[in-house]
Amino acid sequence: MPAVCFYFQVHQPIRLRKYTAFDIGKNEEYFDDERNRFFLERASRKCYMPTNAKLLELMEKYDGKFKVTFSLSGIFIEQLEKFFPDVLESFRKLVDSGCAEIMNETYYHSLAYMISREEFRDQVDMHRRKIKSVFGVRPKVFRNTEAMYNNDVAKVVHEMGYNGIVAEGLDHALEWRSPNYLYKAKGSDIPVFLRNYKLSDDIAFRFSTRDWREWPLTADKFATWLSSSNGELVNLFMDYETFGEHQWTETGIFDFLHHLPEECFRHGNVKFMTLSEALANFRPVGEFDVHNLSSWADVHRDVSAWLENSMQSNAFNEIKSLEEKIRKSGNRNLIDTWRKLQTSDNFYYMCTKWFADGDVHKYFNHYDTPYDAYMNYMNVIADIKNRLQARSRRRA
């Protein structure tokens, strides 16, 4: 009897404003409230509000049998508080219903794990505090930014007191095995949830693809696949924006969601669980061994979308090398800015791999080219370096 674990990632970066060479030394405003509000408003209107309403309806309709898990980045919550508190309220309602669970992640949806252990812990703590204060819950399961994962991430997260962690169902690590079980991380005792990338991407990416031979994907067809899946649990992990933004209303994605629980229950053997419920119900069946950092992104499922080309590594090294000085400054605004710059999206904008294909990422990317993104980022870094220098001069 397969359990279905839906986990939705909800995140919006705090985007940089256009920051030119002529702003350096003159302008300490790095972020673009107007643009961030624009992206957030659009996503709220197209995805968050209608999907939250739909989920709440389903949870009530099926009397607590339909459940999902969320992870909301700290900066996402922060922006909702600032611009759209009513949207945050609708997330709160879902959690209060008892059918939606919340996970922890880094507050800034960041690459903090690669900055330093200390920085990673600080950002996870920040997120933990934020979730506690907003939703009144203490999550047990962790997901690192973009499901970035290896044995060491698992170990660190376990040491921080988490009982579960999310990872991509990597073929090379699974070999012949199915992602539809709990596994245990190699080198630590933390259970790992593996994303069933095939079934997840059927919804997230292929749902409206007309030349896909399974198109149109109906709820009863998908429920049949779930019902006949091997193993104990099917992990359907995806960006929340799948509903209404990646797949527009016109594709029928909301109708699909509306009918899915009903179709699943019709089969009798499908059950929805939150991730911590799954932890209580299943035991790891084997070991999951990953050395190089993996992720759930693109076809490569590694970290190359953020840290491959020389602009990305240069920008990352710059931000990393500032850690000591930033911490020493003790300036809360500088520390916060520095952390916002660690947000993974900043590096994704600099990715040159898919750019020429003019693909869907354009919808979420406000830069003309990855080169503009990098230049803008480096101009901001240059200004921050100036400020740090001026501070240390003043002190001397």
Next chain:
Amino acid sequence: MKVLMFGWEFPPYTTGGLGTHCYNLTRALSGRNVKVTFVMPKVSGGVSHNFVKIVHADDAKFIEIASGLTPYVSSIAGHYTPGKEGASSLYGSDFFEKVNQYTECASVAVMKEECDVIHCHDWMTFPAGIRVKKDKGKPLVITVHSTEYDRNPVSPNQWISHIEWEGMYNADRIIAVSEYMKARIIERFKVPASKIEIVYNAVEASEYAGSRLRFGTGEKIVLFLGRLALQKGPDYFLRAAKLVIEKEKKTRFIIVGTGNMLPELIDQCIELGISENVIFAGYQESIKEYYKMADVYVMPSVSEPFGITALEAIASGTPVIISKQSGVSELIMHCLKVDFWDVKEMANKILGVLRYAPLKREMEMNSYAEISNINWDVIAEKTVKVYASVGV
């Protein structure tokens, strides 16, 4: 397939990109079993021998017309031959008479030539093409590399734009060198969109192979290369230079090419107080060295139907900043794009490339990879498809 092609220049006697275009196109077409007879004005010197030898296309045949046409200054960088009135005139003094003469001579010269299709390049050959179309009853294809409205945005010559319209009206198919060109043809000449096909330009990257050069002083080099005319935006380039120099004093701006704006550009440099940082290199035979020396190539054109210099710079391993008002900006993704009038943003982008080495490196590498698919054989293939579409 036999093509009767009308042009007015052919290497080595070129003053602009059109000759290079015709050379590369005919050579690539011959590789696809298309026999081209190329009709061009007579040029002083032993032309016909040279052609066959230089082109290496034994099946391309050249017919010279004794009209002594003085070519107009074409859109390609730096190649500029002043007319009799000197640099102040875009066209030679007796130019219009010579276009008429070319039309007369060309149509007589090809009377006995067999062909399946007639193909003309730009307005000067349109009257000849139209006449030969009527004589032979064969379909006419014209390539519009630029229009009078691009070359002379301030005071377009009505006689020329009328000839352009006649060519477009009589053509069975129009080849535009970009979406940008197509849109302008539709807007200016009211030609139905269905009649226009887009075939971009290409560059033979191997011709720009070779190692990079260093500028002696170790300064960073920002290059402009083109005719010094309003269309090319050299004045915007200088205004951006001023802003860059305020931030990075050790930057050298090199301007290759000449044209009627030269005196006022020199004045502008003095006014802006940037004369020390700007070099007017004048017209140069060999532009390759300049591309290879530059840290960044800037093409700030006000209106650029294509902009082959951007491809030449990329082929030379130089990152490019190009005007959004250009055809080439549709084709190249791995570059920086800017509105020609946005001088501050142009300066910002120049500073970015000069300051951040990884940016330069990634742009060079990725744009070079990007142009590897843009070659003349692809252009020839598309051109043959256009011929086929008119029933050849």
